[in-house]
Amino acid sequence: MPASRDSVGALVEERRKAALEAYEAEPVPTWRRSGFWTTTLRGLDLDALEPKRYDEGLPELDLGDEEHAALIVQCGANVVHTDVVDERITVMPLEQAVEEHEELVREYFAKRLPHDEGKFAAGTAAFWTGGVFIHVPKNVQIEKPIQVVWLIDEPGTAQWAHTLAIVGEHSEVKIREFFRAPDFEGQALHSGAFELYALPGAQVDLAHYQDWGRGEVYDLSTRRVEIRRDARVKWVPIHLGGRLTKQTLDIITAEDGSDMKHTGMYFTERDEHLDLFTTDKHEAGHTTGDTVWKGVLTGESRASYEGLIHILPKAPEVDTYLQTHQMLLSPRARGDAIPSLIVEVDNVKASHGGTVGELDEEQIFYMMSRGLPRAEAVRVLVEGYFEEVVQRLEDPGLEELVRRRIAEKLKGAEDQVREFIGERAEAV
Amino acid sequence: MTLEIQNLHVRTEDREILHGVDLTVKRGETHALMGPNGSGKSTLANTLMGNPTYEVTEGRVLLDGEDLTEADPDERARAGLFLAFQYPATIPGVSVANFLRMAVNAGREEPIKVKEFGVLLRKNVDLLKITGDFTKRYLNEGFSGGEKKRAEILQLAMLQPAFAVLDETDSGLDIDALRVVSDGVNAMRGDERGFLIITHYTRILGYVRPDFVHIMLDGRIVREGGAELADELEEKGYEFVREEVAGSAG
Numbered sequence: 043m044p045a046s047r048d049s050v051g052a053l054v055e056e057r058r059k060a061a062l063e064a065y066e067a068e069p070v071p072t073w074r075r076s077g078f079w080t081t082t083l084r085g086l087d088l089d090a091l092e093p094k095r096y097d098e099g100l101p102e103l104d105l106g107d108e109e110h111a112a113l114i115v116q117c118g119a120n121v122v123h124t125d126v127v128d129e130r131i132t133v134m135p136l137e138q139a140v141e142e143h144e145e146l147v148r149e150y151f152a153k154r155l156p157h158d159e160g161k162f163a164a165g166t167a168a169f170w171t172g173g174v175f176i177h178v179p180k181n182v183q184i185e186k187p188i189q190v191v192w193l194i195d196e197p198g199t200a201q202w203a204h205t206l207a208i209v210g211e212h213s214e215v216k217i218r219e220f221f222r223a224p225d226f227e228g229q230a231l232h233s234g235a236f237e238l239y240a241l242p243g244a245q246v247d248l249a250h251y252q253d254w255g256r257g258e259v260y261d262l263s264t265r266r267v268e269i270r271r272d273a274r275v276k277w278v279p280i281h282l283g284g285r286l287t288k289q290t291l292d293i294i295t296a297e298d299g300s301d302m303k304h305t306g307m308y309f310t311e312r313d314e315h316l317d318l319f320t321t322d323k324h325e326a327g328h329t330t331g332d333t334v335w336k337g338v339l340t341g342e343s344r345a346s347y348e349g350l351i352h353i354l355p356k357a358p359e360v361d362t363y364l365q366t367h368q369m370l371l372s373p374r375a376r377g378d379a380i381p382s383l384i385v386e387v388d389n390v391k392a393s394h395g396g397t398v399g400e401l402d403e404e405q406i407f408y409m410m411s412r413g414l415p416r417a418e419a420v421r422v423l424v425e426g427y428f429e430e431v432v433q434r435l436e437d438p439g440l441e442e443l444v445r446r447r448i449a450e451k452l453k454g455a456e457d458q459v460r461e462f463i464g465e466r467a468e469a470v
Numbered sequence: 471m472t473l474e475i476q477n478l479h480v481r482t483e484d485r486e487i488l489h490g491v492d493l494t495v496k497r498g499e500t501h502a503l504m505g506p507n508g509s510g511k512s513t514l515a516n517t518l519m520g521n522p523t524y525e526v527t528e529g530r531v532l533l534d535g536e537d538l539t540e541a542d543p544d545e546r547a548r549a550g551l552f553l554a555f556q557y558p559a560t561i562p563g564v565s566v567a568n569f570l571r572m573a574v575n576a577g578r579e580e581p582i583k584v585k586e587f588g589v590l591l592r593k594n595v596d597l598l599k600i601t602g603d604f605t606k607r608y609l610n611e612g613f614s615g616g617e618k619k620r621a622e623i624l625q626l627a628m629l630q631p632a633f634a635v636l637d638e639t640d641s642g643l644d645i646d647a648l649r650v651v652s653d654g655v656n657a658m659r660g661d662e663r664g665f666l667i668i669t670h671y672t673r674i675l676g677y678v679r680p681d682f683v684h685i686m687l688d689g690r691i692v693r694e695g696g697a698e699l700a701d702e703l704e705e706k707g708y709e710f711v712r713e714e715v716a717g718s719a720g
């Protein structure tokens with residue numbers, strides 16, 4: 043199709059141009075909040091990073107599940123592998139969809155992602171390459187998961203990412219996005235945009251699994267989920283690693299009767315820095331929400347979780363709650379878990395709560411009294427603490443992957459935990 | 471083959487709670503420890519198990535001659551000591567069955583085979599007349615008082631320790647449950663095992679007849695005798711012991 047003035051390709055290009063201007067106009071941001079919290083990119087040498095292209099091929103991956111309805115892998119700046127097993131669905135590079143699925147792209151691309159929401163959102167809008175496009179037509183049930191993988195294979199990489207997913211009316215599907223990198227030395231950037239539209243009556247089981255490894259990977263991303271009339275989205279974001287993560291995760295019940303279930307977790311270690319801001323936004327009435335976030339901090343890591351429930355004026359009869367918990371396993375880790383609430387209408391049920399705590403000595407003693415060594419007691423307690431979130435995945439393969447990674451991380455943190463408990467025992 | 475408590479002085483941050491406790495339980499014996507609220511019974515039980523909240527300032531605890539005074543709780547468990555807690559902790563996210571498997575494995579070189587564990591669990595679940603999805607529930611989460619006690623006794627039955635301390639396991643049990651738990655304890659009694667049963671009531675002692683009864687008052691054991699002492703106590707209350715002690719001191 044020739045690129046006429048208002049072809050979708052041209053619209054995407056226009057957005058890139060406007061975004062580039064915004065990107066260049068904005069300084070590298072620092073995020074501050076009252077209290078001790080600051081997220082700064084001072085340590086990131088942005089100029090030293092560049093998009094890197096790779097040959098086609100399927101890298102070795104452990105994604106928990108062996109089988110998939112579709113698998114698409116982007117390494118660095120381009121998609122290196124696409125395998126669509128279930129022919130009812132469309133999964134392809136977003137670049138290709140701009141050519142081949144004009145109408146869908148015109149209607150949904152960047153609908154909830156303004157290009158000028160800060161420097162890195164602008165950067166992503168300007169520079170994204172490859173990208174992922176998922177379309178599930180209406181009235182289909184897809185059993186096996188659609189797997190999307192974002193790989194950063196070497197230091198020096200800038201990965202500008204965009205995923206657009208549209209799930210048709212009354213369809214059911216599982217979508218998983220993975221963010222992986224080998225343990226390398228040096229810096230890399232993943233600046234990502236994710237948007238999902240669950241059309242009326244759709245049921246989406248969505249998970250994000252981030253494990254950037256021990257390299258200095260900076261992840262600055264915005265993810266938005268829009269849920270239409272009577273549709274339901276269960277979203278489980280899992281953060282298991284990254285040098286610095288600054289993300290905005292929004293889930294929006296946009297029309298009557300929609301329902302969100304939002305359950306996240308994070309485990310930070312070493313000098314990792316995690317800064318999450320999530321919003322459960324109720325734009326329409328008669329919608330329900332259920333959010334639980336749990337985190338564990340070890341090493342000298344920093345983790346801040348802020349979770350907002352926002353109920354708009356036109357959204358009566360909302361029933362929603364948000365809970366956030368954080369557990370410190372090291373004396374040098376620092377964290378925040380802040381729930382908040384903005385309600386602009388009467389007649390809603392909304393509650394929120396948050397806790398920040400340490401391991402409970404009575405629980406450890408109880409388990410040790412049954413013969414479990416201290417390290418194992420700690421491991422079992424932390425795994426038990428996360429279990430509520432892990433089980434919400436309802437995906438045995440992925441659950442196993444998460445449990446295994448948590449166990450590995452705890453093994454690495456054993457000394458700190460012992461030291462921490464020793465220190466407190468002395469303080470008593 | 472004994473559990474020996476010698477001149478045990480125990481304190482918390484702010485004060486001394488046990489002021490020199492001596493008590494010996496031989497294998498094959500069942501002892502009852504009675505005493506009013508706050509006299510130090512649970513403190514003794516927790517100290518025996520190595521609860522870090524309590525500091526031993528004098529005296530020692532020996533198990534079959536081995537000094538356990540400084541041992542970690544898990545070492546004590548592996549040496550054969552068990553405590554059924556008065557107020558057991560809740561372990562969210564860990565099912566009863568899973569926890570039992572870990573506890574059983576903690577005392578073994580090779581992990582127990584899945585099938586063997588299943589058989590053992592079923593046997594004890596039946597013995598204690600436990601029904602429903604009890605073993606699939608998270609340990610003690612949302613358990614009623616009686617269910618918590620049953621979970622403690624189920625652990626006791628699974629672990630078969632050499633010495634078991636039961637801290638008010640009978641409190642909060644209905645009559646049928648008390649019967650079942652008592653039968654369970656009786657089934658475990660034998661030459662190779664000793665029990666120390668902490669209780670306020672003679673009811674359980676009617677089912678599980680003790681060989682010796684000790685009375686604790688203000689952190690000391692002040693009277694000792696046979697099973698008949700429990701009956702005397704039931705009849706006269708602690709006041710008579712208190713007066714007796716005061717009389718002999720003055």
Ligand SMILES: Nc1ncnc2c1ncn2[C@@H]1O[C@H](COP(=O)(O)OP(=O)(O)OP(=O)(O)O)[C@@H](O)[C@H]1O
Nearest residue numbers: 482487505506507508509510511512513514523556
């Ligand atoms: N961790 C602690 N910190 C401070 N004081 C404690 C602690 N544990 C026990 N005590 C105190 O020590 C005393 C003995 O308590 P303990 O729990 O051993 O009594 P008990 O004989 O088991 O009583 P009950 O029959 O009510 O169970 C009480 O005065 C109690 O308040």
Ligand SMILES: [Mg+2]
Nearest residue numbers: 511512513556
């Ligand atoms: Mg007590």
